[in-house]
Amino acid sequence: MYVAVKGGEAAIDNAHRLLAEARRGDPAVPELTVAQIRAQMALLVDRVMAEGSLYDPDLAALALKQARGDVVEAVFLVRAYRTTLPRFGASTPVDTGAMAVARRISATFKDLPGGQVLGPTFDYTHRLIDFALAAEGAVEPAAEAEPRDDADTCPRVTDLLAQDGLIEPSPPDDGAPAGDLTREPVDYPADRALRLQALARGDEGFVLGLGYSTQRGYGRTHPFVGEIRVGDVAVEFVPEELGFPVPLGRIRLTECQMVTQFKGSGTAPPQFTRGYGLTFGQSERKAMAMSLVDRALRAEELGEPVASPAQDQEFVLAHCDSLQATGFVEHLKLPHYVDFQAELELVRRLRAEFFRDSDSMQEAAE
Amino acid sequence: MSAMGMLPQTESSPSPLRGGVRGGGGADGTVEPRSAPPPPPAPPRKGEESGSEAGYNFAYLDEGTKRMIRRAILKAIAVPGYQVPFASREMPMPYGWGTGGVQVTAAILGRADVLKVIDQGADDTTNAVSIRRFFARTSGIATTTRTTEATIIQTRHRIPETPLREGQTLVYQVPIPEPLRFLEPRETETRQLHALAEYGAMHVKLYEDISRHGHIATTYAYPVEVAGRYVMDPSPTPKFDNPKMDQSPALQLFGAGRERRIYAVPPYTSVRSLDFEDHPFRVQQFDQPCALCGAEGVYLDEMLLDDAGRRMFVCSDTDHCEGRRADGHVGTGDAV
Numbered sequence: 001m002y003v004a005v006k007g008g009e010a011a012i013d014n015a016h017r018l019l020a021e022a023r024r025g026d027p028a029v030p031e032l033t034v035a036q037i038r039a040q041m042a043l044l045v046d047r048v049m050a051e052g053s054l055y056d057p058d059l060a061a062l063a064l065k066q067a068r069g070d071v072v073e074a075v076f077l078v079r080a081y082r083t084t085l086p087r088f089g090a091s092t093p094v095d096t097g098a099m100a101v102a103r104r105i106s107a108t109f110k111d112l113p114g115g116q117v118l119g120p121t122f123d124y125t126h127r128l129i130d131f132a133l134a135a136e137g138a139v140e141p142a143a144e145a146e147p148r149d150d151a152d153t154c155p156r157v158t159d160l161l162a163q164d165g166l167i168e169p170s171p172p173d174d175g176a177p178a179g180d181l182t183r184e185p186v187d188y189p190a191d192r193a194l195r196l197q198a199l200a201r202g203d204e205g206f207v208l209g210l211g212y213s214t215q216r217g218y219g220r221t222h223p224f225v226g227e228i229r230v231g232d233v234a235v236e237f238v239p240e241e242l243g244f245p246v247p248l249g250r251i252r253l254t255e256c257q258m259v260t261q262f263k264g265s266g267t268a269p270p271q272f273t274r275g276y277g278l279t280f281g282q283s284e285r286k287a288m289a290m291s292l293v294d295r296a297l298r299a300e301e302l303g304e305p306v307a308s309p310a311q312d313q314e315f316v317l318a319h320c321d322s323l324q325a326t327g328f329v330e331h332l333k334l335p336h337y338v339d340f341q342a343e344l345e346l347v348r349r350l351r352a353e354f355f356r357d358s359d360s361m362q363e364a365a366e
Numbered sequence: 367m368s369a370m371g372m373l374p375q376t377e378s379s380p381s382p383l384r385g386g387v388r389g390g391g392g393a394d395g396t397v398e399p400r401s402a403p404p405p406p407p408a409p410p411r412k413g414e415e416s417g418s419e420a421g422y423n424f425a426y427l428d429e430g431t432k433r434m435i436r437r438a439i440l441k442a443i444a445v446p447g448y449q450v451p452f453a454s455r456e457m458p459m460p461y462g463w464g465t466g467g468v469q470v471t472a473a474i475l476g477r478a479d480v481l482k483v484i485d486q487g488a489d490d491t492t493n494a495v496s497i498r499r500f501f502a503r504t505s506g507i508a509t510t511t512r513t514t515e516a517t518i519i520q521t522r523h524r525i526p527e528t529p530l531r532e533g534q535t536l537v538y539q540v541p542i543p544e545p546l547r548f549l550e551p552r553e554t555e556t557r558q559l560h561a562l563a564e565y566g567a568m569h570v571k572l573y574e575d576i577s578r579h580g581h582i583a584t585t586y587a588y589p590v591e592v593a594g595r596y597v598m599d600p601s602p603t604p605k606f607d608n609p610k611m612d613q614s615p616a617l618q619l620f621g622a623g624r625e626r627r628i629y630a631v632p633p634y635t636s637v638r639s640l641d642f643e644d645h646p647f648r649v650q651q652f653d654q655p656c657a658l659c660g661a662e663g664v665y666l667d668e669m670l671l672d673d674a675g676r677r678m679f680v681c682s683d684t685d686h687c688e689g690r691r692a693d694g695h696v697g698t699g700d701a702v
Binding site for chain 1: 428454457462491553587679
């Protein structure tokens with residue numbers, strides 16, 4: 001006789017023990033340390049920090065270790081931890097113009113104050129597997145850069161353009177506290193700050209695909225990379241009891257300013273417009289894609305038709321979060337016996353009616 | 367929820383999370399808080415006053431978050447069937463796996479409550495086990511599988527067969543709270559439609575079912591009208607359960623974590639499944655009783671027994687089935 005299946009609790013426990021064993025892998029191979037992950041999987045750590053919305057390289061590295069290298073799972077761990085942290089307040093806006101740049105390139109001007117600084121980049125490498133890396137060995141030290149006279153001044157390209165009024169000005173700081181989409185449900189239409197927040201923590205692959213779609217004609221913006229800069233900026237906080245900013249430390253950021261076309265309107269002269277991207281750590285792909293999508297999402301504000309997915313803020317904001325997406329897609333793994341039973345019953349009934357009707361049609365024909 | 371679940375519980379340990387201030391600038395001047403992730407889980411220590419996970423507040427959420435959720439719940443109760451936006455938190459389980467229900471339960475749970483968690487009607491499905499353990503671990507409260515003993519029942523996809531009573535709260539996990547979502551994907555539009563009580567599109571959809579299939583082809587998440595005003599998604603329960611929502615003595619709360627909405631049906635509120643005069647609402651009928659306990663008029667799961675197509679129909683509500691068998695009811699045990 002059939003007996004209902006029991007023992008879910010024991011099965012779950014055993015599955016989790018098996019997971020722990022699988023995570024560790026072959027015990028004959030030395031265990032990865034968090035410091036190794038942080039130092040040698042740095043871009044992966046950066047991505048987990050960016051999408052996890054938490055600047056903490058050690059925590060991100062630990063999450064990656066626990067998640068067996070699964071990025072979304074690591075982001076999940078970081079986010080769940082972040083939820084429980086108290087909020088002291090907001091920092092003052094970071095000044096990326098004062099960034100100590102490790103990399104800074106412009107695709108719009110051949111040379112400019114501060115110069116083009118390639119920094120550590122995969123660009124122009126030939127993507128040939130380096131079999132020598134399989135044998136661990138020391139790396140030749142990098143060359144030291146010749147100091148430039150203007151190395152201390154590295155103004156943003158968009159600021160240079162703004163001097164001539166060729167690009168729209170940055171919206172002035174209205175002093176209003178920035179929204180926080182992790183603390184308030186998004187109320188559509190969302191303002192640009194909230195949209196940027198969503199994109200900054202959005203899934204890199206999804207944002208990349210959307211940005212790419214604007215280049216292929218789905219919401220075209222005629223973009224130029226005004227500038228990409230990667231480097232460290234100071235974070236300052238104004239404690240209420242002191243009333244002046246105190247430094248908290250430095251964080252590494254990637255900023256992308258996309259310069260895009262705008263033909264002008266009845267009230268605005270022709271000028272370039274901005275798309276903005278900013279991420280924790282070094283992630284040019286994400287920052288660039290973000291700036292493309294940011295600009296596309298400004299279609300309505302700039303009087304352009306809203307016809308493509310990347311221009312549709314409900315579409316973009318509701319679907320760019322990797323945790324929301326993965327959670328809902330993967331929830332299909334959960335039992336759906338009850339709903340499926342309801343559908344089974346309906347399909348059986350519809351099929352019975354279908355065959356009954358076709359039988360009677362045939363009889364009528366005969 | 368015992369008589370008071372809505373009142374903020376004063377907890378002895380207001381979120382001692384990681385001791386407040388985290389490490390500031392490191393020697394190299396970068397922000398690298400030395401994080402101290404929570405210690406490994408200790409087994410739940412029932413009976414102890416503090417009986418919950420070390421380092422976390424009672425029922426996981428901090429009191430400020432609970433207050434925010436309770437406000438949303440109160441508003442939802444005041445406007446039955448209306449979807450109240452709330453600042454859903456990122457929970458330690460995935461979106462789509464009951465984070466809305468978990469947050470609602472966490473917000474109303476008191477130390478005297480007895481919690482039951484079901485998924486597909488069963489207490490021992492994996493996700494039900496996981497959520498029940500989560501609360502046992504983070505709150506130390508008593509759990510049960512008996513519908514009659516529970517003060518709060520968190521559910522996914524079913525309403526228990528045993529009639530609920532006053533003082534009980536049923537918390538539904540909701541994936542898509544918007545009944546109009548598949549007719550109109552835009553939130554800005556659907557909010558207007560609700561505000562204007564403009565539900566024509568839903569009736570047209572049901573009518574199109576009838577014209578195409580001869581009857582309404584919606585079998586679960588069947589839309590209902592609450593208190594004569596808002597059209598509401600009952601969550602993906604089979605429509606078999608819809609009549610149980612009407613005039614229920616229990617409070618019914620709905621939590622959608624990913625979509626950030628809470629809604630409610632207060633006790634003794636009318637819940638009407640949408641239909642037409644000439645096509646009245648009907649629930650699923652099963653041809654045979656439960657093979658284990660012989661119950662009729664209950665929702666059944668279909669079990670495949672072998673690769674020859676033999677199957678058996680048994681109660682979806684495991685507690686109801688076990689209770690009946692304990693009372694001496696016996697099914698035929700037959701496959702069909």
